[in-house]
Structures are given as C-alpha cells and as structure tokens.
Amino acid sequence: MSEHKDDGRMAETATIEPSVNEGRRRFLAGSAALGAAGMAGVAGVTGTGTLVRSQSAQAASESGDASIHVAPGQLDSYYGFWSSGQTGEVRVFGVPSMRELTRIPVFNRCSATGWGQTNESLAVLGENAKWQNGDLHHIHMSYTDGKYDGRYLYMNDKANTRVARVRLDIMRCDKMVHIPNAHGIHGLRVQKAPKTGYVFANGEMIVPLPNDGRDLDDPSQYWSVFTGIDGESMEIKWQVWVDGNLDNTNCDYSGRFAISTCYNAERGVVLAEKMRLERDWVVVFDIPAIERAVENGDYVTFGDSDIPVVDGRGEDNPFTRYIPVPKNPHGINASPDGNYLIANGKLSPTCTVIDARKLPDLFDDKIELRDVVAAEPELGLGPLHTTFDGRGNAYTTLFIDSQVVKWNVAEAIRHYAGDDVSYIRQKLDVHYQPGHLNASLAETAEADGRWLVVLSKFSKDRFLPSGPLHPENDQLVDISGDEMKLVHDGPTFAEPHDCILCRPDQVSPAKIYDRDDPYWSQARQWAEEDDITLETDSKVVRHGNRVRVYLTAVAPQYSMSEFRVRQGDEVTVIVTNLDKIEDLSHGFSIINYGINMEVNPQQTSSVTFTADRAGVYWYYCSWFCHALHMEMAGRMLVDPA
Incomplete structure (x- = not known):
C-alpha cells in the first residue's frame, strides 16, 4: 500500500402559500379562520401541531409573523424526510409546521402496519428478515438533472450493512439488499445527473476480505469497500477496494465522480492507532473508469460473492485519488451550483473547499492532489456537516461549539488566496451538539434558502425531563433573510441522523392503491x-x-x-x-x-x-x-x- 501524505437572488421572508382545499379540508380551513382569533391570546397555543415552540417562535407568532404558522386545514410548503437512527424507520414531516405526517418502516418491525410480518414485507426483506433492528443513518431522494424527481428514497442500515429503497408513490419500502464484503454501511448518496443510476454506499469498518475467519489477528489485512448499486434494479454492480475507513459520501453534478471522506489513514483498530497521523483523505472515485475495468474483467472477487471488486488502494490506480485533508473529516457536501465540494473537518476547526471542476485534471495527472483545494476556512470547533442557501452562503454545524455558522463560499476562497476579507456572516447558538443539518432543496440545483433544519444530538434542559434517555432536538431556523432566526424546537426519539426537504410538487403520493400494483x-x-x-x-x-x-x-x-x-x-x-x-x-x-x-x-x-x-x-x-x-x-x- 502506498502511503499518502501530505447565487445571486435574495429570498423574501418565507410565507405559507394558500393551498387548494377540497371537501372536509375546505371546511376545516374555513373554521380555522374563526378559531384563530380566539386562540391568539392563549400563551403557547398556536394551532401548528408542533410539539414544542421555542420562545423566539412564540414571539414571532405574537408579533403577527405568520412565516412558521400553518393553520388547521392548510398544507405545509415542504415535505421533510427524516432518518430515524436506531429505530430503523423513515419519518415524514411537514415543514415548517414540523408536524409528523407518517412513518415508513424499513429496517424495523412495525406492529401497526405488519411490516416484518406480512408476506408482502417478507418478500421485500428476503434474507434480511433475520435482522429485526436497524440503524438508519442517511436518506436521499432520486434525481433527474440535479433536481429531485420524487420516484424513490434510498437509505442505509449501518448496523446490518444494508441499503433499502422506498417507493414514494405508496411510501413503502420495495427493495432491500445486503452488501457483501463491506462492514457497516455509513455514508450513502445517489447519482445526481443525468438521472439517478447509481446509489453509492460506504463500507465504514475495516475487515479482512473475505471476512470468513482468516486474518483475525492481522489488521494489516483489514480493508473497506465502496459499493455501486443500480438504483432501478437494486443490484450491486461493483465495489472498490480502498484504504482507510470510509465515512460520508456525495456526488458531483456531472455524474462522473463520487467523493467520500475517509478517516483512519493508519488503518488502526484501537483509538490510539487511529490518531497517529496529522491528515486523512477525501477519496474521489472515477465512475466511468470503474465501469470500464469491470467490463474488461479487470477485477477480483472475494469468498462466496461474485461482485466485481476493483483495486482502488494507493496512489497508482485509475479509479481513485486520495486528497489529503485535515484529520478525521466527516461530512462531504456539494454546492448547488455544482462547483464545489466541502469536506468538514470534525477534529480540525476548518472545512476544505474542493473545486469539483478540477477533478478531471486530477485524474489526468495534470495537477497535484492539493491543487483542487480552493479554500480551508476556519469556522469553529467540530465542523460536521454543511448545507447551502443557493445565494452563495454555506451553513456548517459546529458540534463542540453548539452552533451553526453561516459563511460565504466565494469570500472564503478569496481569503485563502490572500485577500483580507471576512467570510463569516453569523454564528447561531443551537441546542445542543448539532450533527447533520439541511436547508430546503439544498442538495439539489434548486436550493431556495428558506428553511434550515438542525438535528441536535443533545437536548438537556429544553424539554420536560423524560428519564435518563433524553430526546434529541430537531430545530427549525428561518434563513430567508440576512440573519438566521431559530423558530422551533421539537423533541424526537432515538437519534434521527439526517433529513432532506423537498417541495410537495416533487412528490406525488397515491391516495388509494392501484389494483394492478405489483406489491x-x-x-x-x-x-x-x-x-x-x-x-x-x-x-x-x-x-x-x-x-x-x-x-x-x-x-x-x-x-x-x-x-x-x-x-x-x-x-x-x-x-x-x-x-x-x-x-x-x-x-x-x-x-x-x-x-x-x-x-x-x-x-x-x-x-x-x-x-x-x-x-x-x-x-x-x-x-x-x-x-x-x-x-x-x-x-x-x-x-x-
């Protein structure tokens, strides 16, 4: 193994557009108008259906700001699809009301729907039915030309090394696959352009290949793999053998590259061994090069699996490039304009801004590895994930500082080039220890900069005590103006890990089943x-x-x-x-x-x-x-x- 070293429009204050009401919905909308005046003077009663409202949200309601108010009978402006962590399900919310609409069982047993018991669900689960738990970390929608197309959601199970798909017309899981050779799927993303072909999945933990009892005591033979899955058939097409532990992953907007953060360059198995080096990597995968190798038979297989595995280890291969970045990078996020990928430092107070337009030159060996780095802004302690507003600004969670920092990407690049400019716009306290965050449509080319959801790991004193296991805290932030404004707290169970927000017109759920459904x-x-x-x-x-x-x-x-x-x-x-x-x-x-x-x-x-x-x-x-x-x-x- 080789050793590696070293937009322009402003949104107005967000408001809820009137919805078209039919039947009883029209009746409810009319009666809601009569009831609103009677409730206006009652402290804490807003009619939004939210579980808990922060003081700033309450003040906004009392001042007449209706941007977060969704009246009875009215519909939300966005769907929010939440992962659920250890409960193994998908949760569907309306945003900005933060009302929970439904839950979609995936990696769990559900006594309400019969998921994990009915013949229809068992047919989807297949051999996976033996596991009745799951750790659903990341959730992403299918794309066409860099925009959500509302066909499918894809999600991973870190606990049992699985990837699943949900049909959005019926909001039920219809495919699930266990990933061989990998050990614990963590990062998951889908190809953005021209249409979702691949679903990419990171194997996080390093293990022997094959993991059949050999090399138990020889960690030098432990590896991880990156997996490409056909998003339509949910068949595993190929894998890439890599150095280190793959963390999060993302895709560029051209459809050619996938990019993963990677920690444990040392390939250690205990904490001290994993912390020896000063840098880790962002690993870039050239998808067409991998496809050509598989087509030409330039691959190996492991054990009982017939999945083609190409060797992407080290510096001298056509499939990967290992870009050195500060220690233990975590999230990797693509800007809506398609120009940049931002790796979040975690153990460094910085993020690394990678110019996606230079990646072809990297694989043509026209530039050095670090030449793709456009900036490394210092943001604060514990940067984990970044999202965008479509106006040139990025928003990054600072886990240790318990803050979200708003910063300007173009000015961070200018600062890196030597200009004396300030790129940080604002820091907002969130409660507490934020992990993922996501802004409305921010993972597409249509980022609109209206709402930001922050998934905070700790809640401490924000809610009534509920025993030693505290709820997590989902917080809603208005980012439509120049300043971020925290407008909502919402307790939630068992560590929702990630979420996405899309417009209702991008999803078309069926109202009743089609009798010809293959389900x-x-x-x-x-x-x-x-x-x-x-x-x-x-x-x-x-x-x-x-x-x-x-x-x-x-x-x-x-x-x-x-x-x-x-x-x-x-x-x-x-x-x-x-x-x-x-x-x-x-x-x-x-x-x-x-x-x-x-x-x-x-x-x-x-x-x-x-x-x-x-x-x-x-x-x-x-x-x-x-x-x-x-x-x-x-x-x-x-x-x-």
Whole structure:
C-alpha cells in the first residue's frame, strides 16, 4: 500500500402559500379562520401541531409573523424526510409546521402496519428478515438533472450493512439488499445527473476480505469497500477496494465522480492507532473508469460473492485519488451550483473547499492532489456537516461549539488566496451538539434558502425531563433573510441522523392503491392457483395442512364472519380492501396470535402463521374505519388436532 501524505437572488421572508382545499379540508380551513382569533391570546397555543415552540417562535407568532404558522386545514410548503437512527424507520414531516405526517418502516418491525410480518414485507426483506433492528443513518431522494424527481428514497442500515429503497408513490419500502464484503454501511448518496443510476454506499469498518475467519489477528489485512448499486434494479454492480475507513459520501453534478471522506489513514483498530497521523483523505472515485475495468474483467472477487471488486488502494490506480485533508473529516457536501465540494473537518476547526471542476485534471495527472483545494476556512470547533442557501452562503454545524455558522463560499476562497476579507456572516447558538443539518432543496440545483433544519444530538434542559434517555432536538431556523432566526424546537426519539426537504410538487403520493400494483403479486399468484378472484371471492382453500383464507373488507364488515382451520395448519389469510375512499384503511388482527397488518383502500395484504392452538380466536379490524368499527370482527375456529 502506498502511503499518502501530505447565487445571486435574495429570498423574501418565507410565507405559507394558500393551498387548494377540497371537501372536509375546505371546511376545516374555513373554521380555522374563526378559531384563530380566539386562540391568539392563549400563551403557547398556536394551532401548528408542533410539539414544542421555542420562545423566539412564540414571539414571532405574537408579533403577527405568520412565516412558521400553518393553520388547521392548510398544507405545509415542504415535505421533510427524516432518518430515524436506531429505530430503523423513515419519518415524514411537514415543514415548517414540523408536524409528523407518517412513518415508513424499513429496517424495523412495525406492529401497526405488519411490516416484518406480512408476506408482502417478507418478500421485500428476503434474507434480511433475520435482522429485526436497524440503524438508519442517511436518506436521499432520486434525481433527474440535479433536481429531485420524487420516484424513490434510498437509505442505509449501518448496523446490518444494508441499503433499502422506498417507493414514494405508496411510501413503502420495495427493495432491500445486503452488501457483501463491506462492514457497516455509513455514508450513502445517489447519482445526481443525468438521472439517478447509481446509489453509492460506504463500507465504514475495516475487515479482512473475505471476512470468513482468516486474518483475525492481522489488521494489516483489514480493508473497506465502496459499493455501486443500480438504483432501478437494486443490484450491486461493483465495489472498490480502498484504504482507510470510509465515512460520508456525495456526488458531483456531472455524474462522473463520487467523493467520500475517509478517516483512519493508519488503518488502526484501537483509538490510539487511529490518531497517529496529522491528515486523512477525501477519496474521489472515477465512475466511468470503474465501469470500464469491470467490463474488461479487470477485477477480483472475494469468498462466496461474485461482485466485481476493483483495486482502488494507493496512489497508482485509475479509479481513485486520495486528497489529503485535515484529520478525521466527516461530512462531504456539494454546492448547488455544482462547483464545489466541502469536506468538514470534525477534529480540525476548518472545512476544505474542493473545486469539483478540477477533478478531471486530477485524474489526468495534470495537477497535484492539493491543487483542487480552493479554500480551508476556519469556522469553529467540530465542523460536521454543511448545507447551502443557493445565494452563495454555506451553513456548517459546529458540534463542540453548539452552533451553526453561516459563511460565504466565494469570500472564503478569496481569503485563502490572500485577500483580507471576512467570510463569516453569523454564528447561531443551537441546542445542543448539532450533527447533520439541511436547508430546503439544498442538495439539489434548486436550493431556495428558506428553511434550515438542525438535528441536535443533545437536548438537556429544553424539554420536560423524560428519564435518563433524553430526546434529541430537531430545530427549525428561518434563513430567508440576512440573519438566521431559530423558530422551533421539537423533541424526537432515538437519534434521527439526517433529513432532506423537498417541495410537495416533487412528490406525488397515491391516495388509494392501484389494483394492478405489483406489491401483492404473490397473493395474485395464489389466487390464480386457487381459481380465486381477489376482488369478489371469499373462500377457504385447503392444500393438505396448508390453508388459504380469502377475505374482502368493506366498512364495516369482512366478507366472512368466520373461517375454520385445524390445529397445526399453516394458515395464510389474504385480505383485500374494496373501499375506494381515501383514508378508509382497514386492519386485520387475530387476538392472541400476534397478527396485525394494514389493508389500505384497494390494497391486498396477506400473512402466514401456524394455527398452533385450538379454540375460538376473534379477528377484528384494527384501524378505526366506521361508526360500527367495533363490530367489524369474525371468528377463526381452530379444531383440535
């Protein structure tokens, strides 16, 4: 192994645009106007649905500033998609109200929806069903020409080395893949242009390759890998063998390069070993060069995996370049104009501004590694992540200082070149120890500089005590003017790690399912085998000790008030919701069998279990659907063996 050394428009104060209200939403909007005056004088009552409002937010409301107020019946200006850390789900918020809209189970078991239990979810999980926990760190949307296109969300599981995809039309996970050779997927990003082709995933921890028991006590043989996944098929296309521990990753706006921060240049396995050198790296990956090598067969494979792995270690290879940067860089963020990539120092008070336009020259060996560095502004203690407002300003979290610093990229570059200019615009106290942050549309070419979300790791004295495990603190900051203004605190559980914000017109969620949706293709196949029409037939079909029960649901009843099986039977219950009214979801739960699943309008859901106990077991609708909801039930009669 070779050793490596050494925009121009201003946004007005953000306001909420009127939304188009239909049906009961129009009624609610009208009644909200009458109720607003009555609530105006009640301290702390704003009608936004937020959990906690900071004093500055309260003052803004009382002064008549409506920029953070979303009245009952009105809609938010942005979707926010939050990772959830150790709970393994995606959380969906409205911004600026910060109202939680839904949760999308991914790497977790969900007793509300049946995720991890239904046949449909088990088909997505595949071999991954053996893990019932997950650490969902990063979440990113698919792109077309550098803009969000609303097709998919992609996310990683650090705990179990997985990458998953969520379909945004139904907001349900539809693909999941375990990554061989890697150990703990941390950084994850998707190709921005011309259209999301690859999803890139960093293997963080170094391990032997293959990790099958060899070289346990020889850390000199420990490595990490960078993985390219096809965003459409979710098939792993290739991997790159690299030096050090890969941390966060990003992509340029040309589609050619991916860029990862990389710590532990020493390749140590204990803390002291990882801290010997003064610098680590930003690793740049040349995607076309990797593709050519794979096409030409210039790769190796490890163990039982047939994934092509190209050797990107050291200085003398066509696939990677290792740019020396200050110790232990963390986040890597691309400016909306596509010109710069900013590596955040973590253990250095600086960020490193890399000129993305010079990366081709780096791979053509026309310039030296550090020639791509345009600036290294000193910002404060513990810079972790940076975001942008589309007006030339960057915003960086300072973990140790508990601040967000606003700074001007162009002036930082001038200062680095020797001009006596001040690039820092403002520092704002946040509460406390901020990690990720993201501004509205800041990870696209359409950054609009209206809202900034700061995900603070500690909350300490901000909320009512809730035991030794304190909540995290999501904070909303107005960045539409010259100064940052903190307008909202929101406690949240179990360390949300990252988030993105997009406009509602960039996402088109379905209101009810399409009956031709492939999500329940297995149930369709069973129905074909049993000469059943899912939408019209109710029947118990026996195949030896395997039983299929076909039900339909129309509020307030199931199509069969009872079905009979034998003790020891493997039972599959297939339920189709025939209601066509949006919001009219049903559930199917069997008492004392641990069975519960969602069945949304026009959806088919199924679950398989063993009827291991004789007796009467009621099944019922678990989603309140009708005035006679409590009566929507039936009996599973289990005859003794």
